[in-house]
Amino acid sequence: MSNIKLFESKHIRSIWDDGAQHWLFAVVDVVAALTDSQNPQVYWRVLKKRLLAEGNETVTNCNALKMTAPDGKQRLTDVADTEQLLRLIQSIPSPKAEPFKRWLAKVGYERLEEIENPELAAARMRELYKAKGYSDEWIEKRVRGIAIRDELTNEWQKRGVKEQREYAILTSEISRATFGMTPAEYKAFKNLDKPADNLRDHMNDLELIFTMLGEASTTEIARNKDAQGYIENRDAASKGGAVAGRARGDLEKKSGKRIASKENYKQLPEAVARKKLK
Known part of the structure; x- marks a missing residue:
């Protein structure tokens, strides 16, 4: 950790x-x-x-x-x-x-x-995000997303995915299938130019929701297909991301608005605007 x-x-x-x-x-x-x-x-x-x-x-x-x-x-x-x-x-x-x-x-x-008491860790995480200016609603989604991500990486580890490089590639597969962009491309899209910038800390509610859907779907597919090793889990990652990608595309057609947003939370640490992304 x-x-x-x-x-x-x-x-x-x-x-x-x-x-x-x-x-x-x-x-x-x-x-x-x-x-x-x-x-x-x-x-x-x-x-x-x-x-x-x-x-x-x-x-x-x-x-x-x-x-x-x-x-x-x-x-x-x-x-x-x-x-x-x-x-x-x-x-x-x-x-x-x-x-x-x-x-x-x-x-x-x-x-x-x-x-x-693991609940204390989540409580302190919420306090940290709140101090930075994030809304309670956003924080709940972010914390839930962290739990889903941990469940996925734990599943990968049990299924023979060991190296950090493999984790990064699988994560890119999910992101590409979900949003049409790898995490690196997504950061550039949001104008996040610092290596320390965490992409998910700059996502709005819907971006977080579809990220969670892609990763939760990948976990479910890997379990049901009993995916073993890097190759099989890469296939599961692609399929899991595609589930979220189709749902995203359907919502975009019906709402007439793109889910991926160029907006970010870069102003929050400076308390310049304290605005909430919608």
Whole structure:
């Protein structure tokens, strides 16, 4: 489970380690949040070299994992758990050290709460979207869409689809059959030019509904056909997306309006308009 946490508006990339039951955080993001350095990669590289020379075991035990970089690509980056970060913070002079320690404790506690009660995770997700200015109605559809997406990816995993690249191709098949566009083409259509932009966070109600229909249909077809491996699941993805595509086309003919919209929610984080897409 990967995620992005916010500490004083700074993005901290993180991954939940199910085996160890703790978060792993991107060290360079923590350095950026604590130091406001213009080049946190260089800051961390110099600090890491010094600590290694001193025989610091915390640095020695830091592992590198692939995480999504600002350019959207998967790149190796050093990660550390809460205990390791608390030790590293001692080597970073920063007035934000104490607030960051409290933030770490809060993040860890909240995750353990969510494991005990999964409804808390959904509730916190709703709070985050609401703070950004999304309507309650939109949030409910978005949360439901996340659940449907998770069900689909879990099904793919059980059926032998393992690599992230295969997940991306299957997702593109569904999107192409549903909307006539791959996710990349859809982002360009909506003028979403940043790698970090999440396409689904910029969809209106109907776009979310047809996305859910395409993915739910794919799950159902894969189960009923007992699709195994990448090839069979790609066929299921194409057919599932086609179900949603036909429904979309039928609605467009009867309503006289295209479902795919160029509108997006880019203004919401800045609270410029706070408008609701219709």
